[in-house]
Amino acid sequence: MLNIAIIGCGVIAQYHLRALALLKTARAAAVCDVRTAVAQKTAAEFNIPRWTASASELFADPAIDAVILALPASLRTTLALEAFRHGKHVLTEKPVAMNAAEVRAMIAAQGRRVGAVCSSRYRHFDSARAARDYLRSGALGKIRTITCRGISPAGAPPQNPPPAWRLRTDLNGGGIFVNWGCYDLDYLLGLLDFKLTPQSALARTWQVPAAYAAYAAPGSDAETHVTTLITFAEGCVLNYERAEFTTLPPDNRWQITGERGTLTLQMLKAKSANIVLTEPDAAKGTRTRVLWEGDETASTSEHDGVVNDFVDAILQKRKPETTLQDALLFARIADAIYASSASGKPVSFD
Structure with a gap:
C-alpha cells in the first residue's frame, strides 16, 4: 500500500x-x-x-x-x-x-x-472519455477551431471575505485564466492528447470592474476577464473567453470543430446531451445527433x-x-496571454 x-x-x-x-x-x-x-x-x-x-x-x-x-x-x-x-x-x-x-x-x-x-x-468523466475516443478515431477530420466561452455574471455581493490568493498575481500567478483556464485548456487540449504546437497569441485582460470591487479581496491585482486568440502550427486556432463579476449574460461553451463536423461538449457535470455532434447532411445541410448522454451530476469523479x-x-x-510536460503547454499559453495583454501586441512562442 x-x-x-x-x-x-x-x-x-x-x-x-x-x-x-x-x-x-x-x-x-x-x-x-x-x-x-x-x-x-x-x-x-x-x-x-x-x-x-x-x-x-x-x-x-x-x-x-x-x-x-x-x-x-x-x-x-x-x-x-x-x-x-x-x-x-x-x-x-x-x-x-x-x-x-x-x-x-x-x-x-x-x-x-x-x-x-x-x-x-474534468477529463475523468465518462462523457469526456467518449469525446476523446471519437476524436482519436479521426472522424472529425483535421481540427480547425477550438472554442471556449465561460461567463459567470455577478450575483449578490459575497457574505464572506473572498480568498486573498484567488486574484493575486504574486500568490496565484494570475486570475480567472489560471483559475479556470487551466481546467478549460486541460479538458480541450487533453481531449486532443496535447498534440498541438502554439505559434502566436493575442490577448486582453481586465481587472474587476469598479462596481464589483467588493467581490475581490483587498490587494487583488489579477484579471477577472480574459479573451484570447491562439494559433497553432497544426493549422487550428483557439478562441477563448472567460469572465466573472461581469454584466455579460451567462454562457458556458466548449466546442471542437474539424473539417467534417463540430463537437459540442459539456466540461462541467450535466444531466443530459453531454456530447453532441453536428455534421454535414446531404438533404438538410447539417444534422445534429447525440454521441453520449447521461446524468453525471452525482459523480465525484472530478x-x-x-x-x-x-x-x-x-x-x-x-x-x-x-503530466507535467502536458501542463507545460498550458503554462506557456498563460505566459503568452499575460505578455500579450501587457504589451498590447501579439506575441510569438519560442
Whole structure:
C-alpha cells in the first residue's frame, strides 16, 4: 500500500483525503500544514496517524511514497522540487505553477517519478472519455477551431471575505485564466492528447470592474476577464473567453470543430446531451445527433479521479492523465496571454 502525505490542509485537501479513504491501494499516512491546529484537527477528523508542520520532515521520510501538494501556486514549486529530490512522486494542485519556467524546473527534477497535475479533473468523466475516443478515431477530420466561452455574471455581493490568493498575481500567478483556464485548456487540449504546437497569441485582460470591487479581496491585482486568440502550427486556432463579476449574460461553451463536423461538449457535470455532434447532411445541410448522454451530476469523479489516476500511475508505472510536460503547454499559453495583454501586441512562442 502506498503511503501518501497531504501538504496543505485547506478546503481542497479534504477532497483528496476523502478520495484516498476509498482506496485499498493507498492511504493518507500524514498531513502537513504550518497552521499546527489545522493540521492536528485534519488528522483527527480523517483518522490519520501523523501530522506535522514540516513538509521537509515528510520528504525525508523513506516511508512516504508520494505527496499531494494542496496549497497556493506560489508555494508549490519549491516543495515539488524538494519532494522530487527525495524520490517522492508528486501530485500538484492547479494551476501547475506560477509560470512555464517553474514547470520546466519541475520536469528537470522529476527523474523517473510520477509528476501529475489536478487540472485533469474534468477529463475523468465518462462523457469526456467518449469525446476523446471519437476524436482519436479521426472522424472529425483535421481540427480547425477550438472554442471556449465561460461567463459567470455577478450575483449578490459575497457574505464572506473572498480568498486573498484567488486574484493575486504574486500568490496565484494570475486570475480567472489560471483559475479556470487551466481546467478549460486541460479538458480541450487533453481531449486532443496535447498534440498541438502554439505559434502566436493575442490577448486582453481586465481587472474587476469598479462596481464589483467588493467581490475581490483587498490587494487583488489579477484579471477577472480574459479573451484570447491562439494559433497553432497544426493549422487550428483557439478562441477563448472567460469572465466573472461581469454584466455579460451567462454562457458556458466548449466546442471542437474539424473539417467534417463540430463537437459540442459539456466540461462541467450535466444531466443530459453531454456530447453532441453536428455534421454535414446531404438533404438538410447539417444534422445534429447525440454521441453520449447521461446524468453525471452525482459523480465525484472530478475529485476522486485525479487521486485514483495518480495512485494507479505510480503502481502501474505509467503516465498520469495530465503530466507535467502536458501542463507545460498550458503554462506557456498563460505566459503568452499575460505578455500579450501587457504589451498590447501579439506575441510569438519560442
